[in-house]
Amino acid sequence: MSPWLTAHAHPLRPLPAKLHSAPCITNHDGPPVPPPSFRDSQFGIIFRRQRQRPLDNSGLKEYLALPSRFVNLTSSFEFAGWGSITRLKLTREDREAGxxxxxxxxxxxxxxxxxxxxxxxxxxxxxxxxxxxxxxxxxxxxxxxxxxxxxxxxxxxxxxxxxxxxxxxxxxxxxxxxxxxxxxxxxxxxxxxxxxxxxxxxxxxxxxxxxxxxxxxxxxxxxxxxxxxxxxxxxxxxxxxxxxxxxxxxxxxxxxxxxxxxxxxxxxxxxxxxxxxxxxxxxxxxxxxxxxxxxxxxxxxxxxxxxxxxxxxxxxxxxxxxxxxxxxxxxxxxxxxxxxxxxxxxxxxxxxxxxxxxxxxxxxxxxxxxxxxxxxxxxxxxxxxxxxxxxxxxxxxxxxxxxxxxxxxxxxxxxxxxxxxxxxxxxxxxxxxxxxxxxxxxxxxxxxxxxxxxxxxxxxxxxxxxxxxxxxxxxxxxxxxxxxxxxxxxxxxxxxxxxxxxxxxxxxxxxxxxxxxxxxxxxxxxxxxxxxxxQNKIYLLRWIYWTYDQYPCLHHCRATMAWGKILINLMTNLRRQPVCILVKTDEINHLFHMILYVQKNEETSYLKIVHFYDQEFGVPSELEANAKILDEAFPEITIDLILIDAVFEPTNVAALANHLKIPTSVMFMTCPGKDFPYSMSELGTRIISL
The missing domain is CATH 1.20.1740.10 (Amino acid/polyamine transporter I)
Structure with a gap:
């Protein structure tokens, strides 16, 4: 097995009975060979897709081989970039600022x-x-x-x-x-x-x-x-x-x-x-x-x-x-x-x-x-x-x-x-x-x-x-x-x-x-x-640039060419304003719906999934794998995963905001339960799911 798979092997939930009863694969040179386990197939797929990514995170996803809607812009303009996985420990300066x-x-x-x-x-x-x-x-x-x-x-x-x-x-x-x-x-x-x-x-x-x-x-x-x-x-x-x-x-x-x-x-x-x-x-x-x-x-x-x-x-x-x-x-x-x-x-x-x-x-x-x-x-x-x-x-x-x-x-x-x-x-x-x-x-x-x-x-x-x-x-x-x-x-x-x-x-x-x-x-x-x-600045700018893009003569005039570059830079800068979602579990359906909320309600192509954990319980078993899947599923959004060795509480959230230079007003979380000890005014975050 690949070292990457070995490092990430972990026990998963029991499989449904239908999956357990799948027929074995026949090996004519020996006894029947069982099909790959859910764990092996899941991580095998992720590994196969992710290893095509260059080490410097360059290159495009195959999805973006489709033609661009813009005449003078390639698909690379639509591609937000590959995400990354980072383990972070907040510094004393961050905590003091929080x-x-x-x-x-x-x-x-x-x-x-x-x-x-x-x-x-x-x-x-x-x-x-x-x-x-x-x-x-x-x-x-x-x-x-x-x-x-x-x-x-x-x-x-x-x-x-x-x-x-x-x-x-x-x-x-x-x-x-x-x-x-x-x-x-x-x-x-x-x-x-x-x-x-x-x-x-x-x-x-x-x-x-x-x-x-x-x-x-x-x-x-x-x-x-x-x-x-x-x-x-x-x-x-x-x-x-x-x-x-x-x-x-x-x-x-x-x-x-x-x-x-x-x-x-x-x-x-x-x-x-x-x-x-x-x-x-x-x-x-x-x-x-x-x-x-x-x-x-x-x-x-x-x-x-x-x-x-x-x-x-x-x-x-x-x-x-x-x-x-x-x-x-x-x-x-x-x-x-x-x-x-x-x-x-x-x-x-x-x-x-x-x-x-x-x-x-x-x-x-x-x-x-x-x-x-x-x-x-x-x-x-x-x-x-x-x-x-x-x-x-x-x-x-x-x-x-x-x-x-x-x-x-x-x-x-x-x-x-x-x-x-x-x-x-x-x-x-x-x-x-x-x-x-x-x-x-x-x-x-x-x-x-x-x-x-x-x-x-x-x-x-x-x-x-x-x-x-x-x-x-x-x-x-x-x-x-x-x-x-x-x-x-x-x-x-x-x-x-x-x-x-x-x-x-x-x-x-x-x-x-x-x-x-x-x-x-x-x-x-x-x-x-x-x-x-x-609220829809980027959407309007895209329409303006698309209209400009339909007239080839404008791309040969120095003055109008400068305006085109200004529009591109403005759209790029607005898209790269990051937002965070603070997650507790690794459920992919839950993560998917939170990302959909961001896509529909915020103008950004840069999303950070943040999970606070402690050494005793560790990181949820499927979080890293699911973050990679979602990074594949949304080519127009860069999805980073940040794992923080700290307790989820207002001071650490404020410290994280200071470290990432992202205000807590654009940090989103699921609805806290009745036993949650902190007020939403202390966290300063937005609730986006049940």
Missing amino acids: EAKLNKMRKERVLGQFTASALAGNAVLGSVFYALPAVVAVGGVYSPISLFIATLILFLWRPIMEELASALPISGAPYTYILNVSTKSLALVGASLLLLDFASTAVVSAATAATYLAGEVPSLPFPIWVGAAIVLFLFTIISLTGIKESARIALIVLALHMASMTILIIASSVHWGQIGIDQFKANWEAGRTSNASAGSVAKQIYYGFCLGMLGLTGFECIPAYISRIKPGKFPLVLRNLHIPAIILNTAMMILVLAIVPLDIIKGGANVLSILAQLAGGRWLRIWIVIDAIVVLCGGVLTGILSACELLEQLALHRVLPNFFLRLLPKTGSPFVSVLSFAAFSSALYASAGTSLNIISQMFSLVWLTVMSFFPISLLLLRFNRGRIRRDSPISLVVIFIALIIVPAVLVGNIAVNPLTAAYFAAYFLGIVVIFTAT
């Missing part, structure tokens, strides 16, 4: 329940300034009922969001949730919705703040759109100071807002007690018709409920920065914002109907500032206007910081260029992401003709669609990654009810104003096209 990375990540979890609540709280609790007028316009005197029902709906979403966060405490959700439980294409749809949602949050908040100011100061020296631009610029500068400092500013703003709303509620309640219920009766009579049927009343409540969801915008931002929140605080953050949202929206709506005449409410004026004027006088009105401007500016900050977390994840997953990860040296702020998002928000506002009405119409649909991704993500997690550890699994009934509610509310919003769907579709499809293009 430990330093983990410590840095732990130190970034700086947000407690109140600072984390403040970042999204200004958007959630500040939405009362633009949600109430929108709800009254369709819900009329039944608006308190509509708003109360709308705020109660979040009791369905809170346990869904908590279970997802316990399983995958990774920033950028729900994009990162979908990425770990489904395909990257679907995840990019979620990312497109999130980016549009965050931009809408920033633009609507800035424009509403400017509108409130213009409503109180008619002689402003600049138009409303300039005021909105100033707000966007100011909070772009603030966000460049870093997330911790921004959270502290947001907490101060939220505290002032809650104090202002408390004073307004107390003052309005006292005033209501003084004037009695006459105004409420007048509004009730003016808002309902004597022959109103139960169906028309239900329709008003339904439409008000659909638009009442605007009073909850901002909740979707919380999971976007969950990796910055201290462990165990996420459920408290949801509670801290949900309960005040129920009280604030419902109580304010009742007080407005009890004190302010209905024709003024529907007139589109600054409703809460008028309520403050009637309840407390001019001083309280000025206070509420200032509070509205400040807290809505805080909503701009929420949109910017949430978008930065999303853009960082997209850069880590190679959808966006690496320069989105660059940080300011003193503040640690991702300045490229901040400035890019500010530019995108400005472009969104400008393309809508600086119309707050258009952006607001679209905002409700965007928010609802984003919220639908949470139950969808949890359903996919249960089905595709059911073994992962998570806290307090909820009933499937809750998930299905949430999934039923979303389309019902979407239909209601579209029925109120059908143009809403058109604006939403236009912006959404535009972002999806951009992300799809950035």
Whole structure:
């Protein structure tokens, strides 16, 4: 037997009975000779195929003798190269670098329940300034009922969001949730919705703040759109100071807002007690018709409920920065914002109907500032206007910081260029992401003709669609990654009810104003096209080169020849960006499906199969052989096998990333079981199989 075969001989699994009963081969010069064993035939085939490979790993596989689709490129362009097998022992420097990375990540979890609540709280609790007028316009005197029902709906979403966060405490959700439980294409749809949602949050908040100011100061020296631009610029500068400092500013703003709303509620309640219920009766009579049927009343409540969801915008931002929140605080953050949202929206709506005449409410004026004027006088009105401007500016900050977390994840997953990860040296702020998002928000506002009405119409649909991704993500997690550890699994009934509610509310919003769907579709499809293009860069470049290749004259001109070489080099460099799959077993079907995932979801021709082992158990018996088979099966991918003498744990994974110069964000693994002792946020890897 060959020395190679001898060195790799090992006991294999029992063969099926059908193989054991195979007939013997007759030897006319002696007794019957049994057929080769499974072990001998398996390794014989591998050895026969692999020994044709030159020692320097040059040469092509026979598969690539087929003609190339390119006129001026041979099959060697398609061939990624032969893989190799390496045994690696991590150095002390690698381990120190890995430990330093983990410590840095732990130190970034700086947000407690109140600072984390403040970042999204200004958007959630500040939405009362633009949600109430929108709800009254369709819900009329039944608006308190509509708003109360709308705020109660979040009791369905809170346990869904908590279970997802316990399983995958990774920033950028729900994009990162979908990425770990489904395909990257679907995840990019979620990312497109999130980016549009965050931009809408920033633009609507800035424009509403400017509108409130213009409503109180008619002689402003600049138009409303300039005021909105100033707000966007100011909070772009603030966000460049870093997330911790921004959270502290947001907490101060939220505290002032809650104090202002408390004073307004107390003052309005006292005033209501003084004037009695006459105004409420007048509004009730003016808002309902004597022959109103139960169906028309239900329709008003339904439409008000659909638009009442605007009073909850901002909740979707919380999971976007969950990796910055201290462990165990996420459920408290949801509670801290949900309960005040129920009280604030419902109580304010009742007080407005009890004190302010209905024709003024529907007139589109600054409703809460008028309520403050009637309840407390001019001083309280000025206070509420200032509070509205400040807290809505805080909503701009929420949109910017949430978008930065999303853009960082997209850069880590190679959808966006690496320069989105660059940080300011003193503040640690991702300045490229901040400035890019500010530019995108400005472009969104400008393309809508600086119309707050258009952006607001679209905002409700965007928010609802984003919220639908949470139950969808949890359903996919249960089905595709059911073994992962998570806290307090909820009933499937809750998930299905949430999934039923979303389309019902979407239909209601579209029925109120059908143009809403058109604006939403236009912006959404535009972002999806951009992300799809950035994700499929090599595919697009191949089409460009193929078109260039069809014209022979272009290959004789020096200028165009240079462009051809640039395209080839660009494709080659992009293809050689490596990814890793971290494997536990040597099952070839399991390895095959993981490689298929990489082939379908990542643009690379360089894959490293990594296995951590210890000396006691050794390397799985068939891993090396199967790696060679797979290297043969995928000529367009170089498949290396790296065997690491170390324990599989976060520090060693980070050390490996440092050694190979491959970020953990492009290291993939199978779903860990419930007894797995580490969090996915510590590993930083992606789950790609059950």
